[in-house]
Amino acid sequence: MGFILQTRWTRREPAHRRALDAASDRRPGVSTRACWRASATADRATSSPPAAAPRNQQQQAVAHLRQLLARPQLLQMPCCFDALSARMIHRAGYPLTFMSGFGVAATLGLPDTGLVSYAEVQQRAREITEAIPPTLPVIGDGDTGYGNAMNVKRTVRGFARAGLAGVLIEDQLNPKRCGHTRGKSVVDRDEALRRWAAAVDARATADDIVVVARTDAVATHGLDEALWRMQQARRLGADVLFVEAPRTVDDLQRIADALGDMPLLANMIENGMTPVLAPEQLQQLGYRIAAYPLTLLSASLRAMRDALQVLRTGRPEEVSSLLLDFAETRDIVGFTEYDADSERYRQMQAGE
Template structure:
């Protein structure tokens, strides 16, 4: 079964899929080991981890595609990739979608922000015209219909400058054009989230940024409202950064730090050393001893 088909099966279930977001192969592997069904490559977290810079459209298509490919190769759960604005005009969008499909992503997100894009919960966002936004999704769907085995998540950030009504109208048209999943970014209240789910058809995704603009509702409430996916784009990055800063402070001050660390055995197990050693026993020249 393809990764796209795995995601289609998940979306057919009447449940909320809680989706911690990854930023590299290791974080994706940990998400899978923790028992989650799918993951999303967070643009914010990936930009921070790969180039040490904010999510302001600085990463190139090639860098993002390479990161997605590494994640897919390191895990077996479906990955939703961040295709940003598609990296150009409609023809670039088609290439972007086809590229992520070849890399093994189950789904790719295409958004209507003006390039260079910005994180959905930071200042300075602007969206392109309706015509350009619709052409991006039309091109993404064309790539899928022409053979790319991948789902299309259509995102709008129109809520920020143009209000919720415009965002919902754009998302509704995205669905008419063939998008598989709809993502209205940054609703500000529970009532807005309810309106999004009531007025838009098909699977919807909520984006829950701790400390961001969208309310942090419980999993049960998100399901009751009508969301199919709840993405948590910064949970792992924020946890990892805090843990690293705490460990660095302890090391700098020559203080005990064992309580801050995974033990060496757990580290090896989660990364996959023991699995590798077990497999290598089949080959005499590759054995550990």
């Protein structure tokens, strides 16, 4: 069975990979990364008619995300977990964000161990995308796709309907776990490829949503197996590749050397299993996205813990020193915009 599946997938060589090989042959000395950018354009030209102008917010977000990925600069991507954290990321001027599965589970009082349902995650995605403009594209954590290949297709399409610009699909075995915890398992090669193939297939009916393929095979099978899986995900047509939890800087470099013709994501979890590098270092290694999945969540938890401890002392002045000004708080949650709109409608006269 495995051999038959592998043979079938081998025949599904995406046009952008064929164009990459041809570009490399015709243009000696041109970097592989530059060839990828040129070949990605060739892939779209040969596989589909010219795209229409984005019509809705999700399509605008997808178009914006693809423009960001086409640039050479590293993208810092703080991760959100609800609408308010997404709004804070937007106010801070970051170019994109990721809806963290760990963070979403945490806001429900749960560990990231596969306990949160597809419907709950999709609803959270909708809340997030409705709170921010499409100029802050959101990639959603689709985990394992919530089942088999057909479930993956439904997840990808549902995430697009919720307004997400990208979706991550990984190869962990259900129930999945946070990538930087022990006890992980991954599905076999065939099932992993089925998931990524289904996600890529669903992209055509999900407004060209960006597909991020993630492997957790480093922890269970080693880096060589993780690289093999990512090479297959690239061949199937994934847009971004993500090897979770490499242990050393040398491992990060090996990943970039093997896969650097594609946008690569590095997961920067403070006190996690992967060394946390400065953005400049990651860009030099060849990465395109630096994700910070727990920074805002951990900072929020610490701030709440500290405020509760100070509150117990009964000294209001000490509590106030920990807080935002009330006017800024009102502005962040939307009172300024609401009041301006409300006043505009109040002043409208009949016939206007």
